[in-house]
Amino acid sequence: MSTSESDNEADLPEAKDRRHFLEKATCAVAGVGIVAAAWPFVSSMNPASNVLSKSTVEIDIGSIKTGEVKTVEWQSKPVFIFHRTPTQISAMQDSTGSEIDPQADDDRVLKPEWLVVIGLCTHLGCVPSKKQEGWFCPCHGSRYDNSGRILRSPAPKNLHLLPYQFLSADKLLLGKA
Ligand code: FES
Known part of the structure; x- marks a missing residue:
């Protein structure tokens, strides 16, 4: 077959249809491959279910006596819940x-009467002692x-606050203002 015959065949309608089909199929396979490759990364950006389930934590504060601190965990961090005395408040x-x-x-x-702060030093994240x-x-x-305010460095900031609300006189919800 001569070169001109082969060129002519490439211009035939069936040959064009075949070429279009192959181009579309290649694009579709490439698209599926990209989505499949990207999925683990996209998926890893979603919060894990155990993190979501702990985004809010209900705490019973009725048992914390005046002057006492209770340390609880919220989002894998310690949180100090401090029931302050009238003298400490003033x-x-x-x-x-x-x-x-x-x-x-x-x-x-x-x-x-209630101080609620993240219990991690704002310097390098150690847990301070009461x-x-x-x-x-x-x-x-x-x-x-x-009040969890920094008095002496090297820590540069006050102990961090977190969102919380009182559900009742004895119940605190951490993680939601
Ligand atoms: S981590 Fe607390 S002073 Fe450095």
Whole structure:
């Protein structure tokens, strides 16, 4: 067969249909391949079901005596729930903490008797220990007051707040404001 005969055959309608079919089929297979390859990445961006189920946690606070702290877990982090005494409340309301990260106590609590904060030092994430005057981080010596405000560095920030609400006088819901 000569070259001109072969060129002519490529221009025939059946040959064009066949070419279009092959192009479409190739695109479809490539599309399926891309979706299949991307799926693990897209899927990994969705929160795991155990994370979703723990996005809110209900806590019974009726058993926490005045002056006591209860540490609970929320989204794999410790949360301090501190039932403050009247003396501690008035001392915290009289100050805005230190110059490192000044903040009014009122802006850190929903009810003055309850302080609810993430229990991780804002320096490198150690868990501070409760002391009479607030918290002390054993890793590098940062100190926080009874409002969770930073008093002594190296921590650069107050203990972080989290969304929460009171469901009743004895029940707290962490994770939702
Ligand atoms: S981690 Fe707390 S002071 Fe460094």
